[in-house]
Amino acid sequence: MNKIIFFVLARLYGLYFNILALFSKKLAAEQAFTVYCSPRKGRVIDLQADFLNEAKDQLISIGGIKIQVYRWKGSKETVLLMHGWESNSFRWKNLIDYLQKEDYNVIAFDAPAHGNSSNKSWNVPIYADCAHRIVTLYEPQFLIGHSLGGMAALFMQYSYPNTSISKIITIGAPSEFTQLMGYYKNLLGLSKRVMNGLNDYFKFHFGLEIKEFSTAILAKEIKIEGLLFHDRIDPITPYISSEKVHQNWKNSTLISTSGFGHSMHQEEVNLKILDFLNSSK
Incomplete structure (x- = not known):
């Protein structure tokens, strides 16, 4: 049951980012990366x-x-x-x-x-x-x-x-960060526009495209x-x-x-x- 809830929540996040990207690819990428980088455990x-x-x-x-x-x-x-x-x-x-x-x-x-x-x-x-x-x-x-x-x-x-x-x-x-981001893309069902925004985000903040990381x-x-x-x-x-x-x-x-x-x-x-x-x- 927990796995089902996790999958549904992931897809809802993905739907939100995909819609947001239609208005602001940059903002969608920033928020998608923030969610990606937020651990659920480890304390x-x-x-x-x-x-x-x-x-x-x-x-x-x-x-x-x-x-x-x-x-x-x-x-x-x-x-x-x-x-x-x-x-x-x-x-x-x-x-x-x-x-x-x-x-x-x-x-x-x-x-x-x-x-x-x-x-x-x-x-x-x-x-x-x-x-x-x-x-x-x-x-x-x-x-x-x-x-x-x-x-x-x-x-x-x-x-x-x-x-x-x-x-x-x-x-x-x-x-390969492409493998890590590929898993994230598939889990949330992220659009190509969101992924392009994430690539731009990486290039701007880290000096590397996702494929170069x-x-x-x-x-x-x-x-x-x-x-x-x-x-x-x-x-x-x-x-x-x-x-x-x-x-x-x-x-x-x-x-x-x-x-x-x-x-x-x-x-x-x-x-x-x-x-x-x-x-x-």
């Missing part, structure tokens, strides 16, 4: 609160958004963790346990509109800008991103290549070492996303799994992450 729930509260570090203002940073202190290199859509820093609990045993200094932060951070909306460029500010402050050597957190991590590295980061790991990360393309410019995890039957993000990135990211390795799902909390994954962080070329 900290009770069972997550104790773990995160004990590690609270700074609350940093970035572009008017209050970003909550967490820290698990260690004497080795600093690792920065970036969670995905409708999630928060608690998603890293299993991996943090492994990293702490190796005495890594671990930093995580809640994306805008997620966890204990403020704001009502979120997008990849804003997330990447927040990550860059965190990188500037904490100077991590390693960056790990899950799902859209992985996409934002690569976009950050492309946009700001001269940072302290020497290795990036992505887990189940998408690569591709980490597979941007990866050609990334020089540091990378490791990509992706399950062949990932139900959320298609496996081909990491294949495309790997093909263009010369200094990367792709680890493929089968049956690990999208979250990939398995011990095998965590141990391979540690191996990669501990290795040197």
Whole structure:
């Protein structure tokens, strides 16, 4: 029943945007993108609160958004963790346990509109800008991103290549914004006029058309070492996303799994992450 209600509401939103676009393509695109970037969940729930509260570090203002940073202190290199859509820093609990045993200094932060951070909306460029500010402050050597957190991590590295980061790991990360916006278009039944408006919106605000917003393309410019995890039957993000990135990211390795799902909390994954962080070329 909930799925039916969700579908009906999505179609009603789409009908509204399609009608609005007949009068103002720009306004329809702005409102459609705002809805797209507004998470329905991801705030900290009770069972997550104790773990995160004990590690609270700074609350940093970035572009008017209050970003909550967490820290698990260690004497080795600093690792920065970036969670995905409708999630928060608690998603890293299993991996943090492994990293702490190796005495890594671990930093995580809640994306805008997620966890204990403020704001009502979120997008990849804003997330990447927040990550860059965190990188500037904490100077991590390693960056790990899950799902859209992985996409934002690569976009950050492309946009700001001269940072302290020497290795990036992505887990189940998408690569093509055309695929993400295509899903949104089909879900809401958006018209071609609305989609053209969204493309104009992207070009104006982010300097890229939707088809150009591709980490597979941007990866050609990334020089540091990378490791990509992706399950062949990932139900959320298609496996081909990491294949495309790997093909263009010369200094990367792709680890493929089968049956690990999208979250990939398995011990095998965590141990391979540690191996990669501990290795040197």
